[in-house]
Amino acid sequence: MNWELISLPIVAAVIGWGTNVIAIRMLFWPREPIRFFGFELLGVLPKRKQDIARSIGEVLNDDLLPTEELIAAVNSEETRTRVARLITDNLTAKIQRFLPRFIMEHAEGKIRPLLEDLVSSEMENLFTQLSEDFSQELKEQRFLAKLVEDKINSFDLVHLEQLVLKVARNELRYIELFGAVIGFVIGLVQILLVRLF
Numbered sequence: 614m615n616w617e618l619i620s621l622p623i624v625a626a627v628i629g630w631g632t633n634v635i636a637i638r639m640l641f642w643p644r645e646p647i648r649f650f651g652f653e654l655l656g657v658l659p660k661r662k663q664d665i666a667r668s669i670g671e672v673l674n675d676d677l678l679p680t681e682e683l684i685a686a687v688n689s690e691e692t693r694t695r696v697a698r699l700i701t702d703n704l705t706a707k708i709q710r711f712l713p714r715f716i717m718e719h720a721e722g723k724i725r726p727l728l729e730d731l732v733s734s735e736m737e738n739l740f741t742q743l744s745e746d747f748s749q750e751l752k753e754q755r756f757l758a759k760l761v762e763d764k765i766n767s768f769d770l771v772h773l774e775q776l777v778l779k780v781a782r783n784e785l786r787y788i789e790l791f792g793a794v795i796g797f798v799i800g801l802v803q804i805l806l807v808r809l810f
Contacts, residue, residue, distance in 0.1 A: 618807060622800025629796020633789045641774045658777070659770055666765035667758075674758035683757070684748045688740050696740075697732045704728050 640657045647654045658665065674680070705725055751757070765773070778785070 618804050621803050621807075622797045625800030625803070626793045626797035629799070630789055630793035633792030637785050637788060641770070641777075644770050658773060662770070662773070663766060666762045669765060670755075670758035670760070670762035673761050674755055678757060680748050680752045680757065684744045684751075688744045693736045693740055694733075697729070697736045700732050701725065701728045704732075 641659070642656045643654060644656060644659050705728060708724060768776070
């Protein structure tokens, strides 16, 4: 049995796995530039952090959470009802502070339903107007994109690396293992070629 031929797929698998591990690590490392022979070595994330933050912000703003859809999600019947209830409770509490107690005891049963009707009837118009004005303003200012970009840029590189690994740890491991599998297959192909020629 020729051990050199048998070792080809194993060595190729180790090389495939190793190159993918190094490539994934180079997404984050080195965090500080290393210069040698006129070249600068810096991880992808440290080098392009601002560009990546801007791109993520734009994707969130334009594709994942467009302003119109975000405003529409907030402008729901449930939200309007909750806001109307909060306003009614707040107004009732303020009226209770100004009116004498004996008047409130007799009038609260009439004041509260009147307030609820008044606030509820205005809530739809108010939300519609607010959503139109607010949506346009947020869209023009690219509010979500800037918010996300500023947030990502505020993270230090260690924290940003932890976030990426938290989201994609399993996928990155699959990439490493896939490198080993491809290397092993290439090693088998090499054995086949050596045997044939």
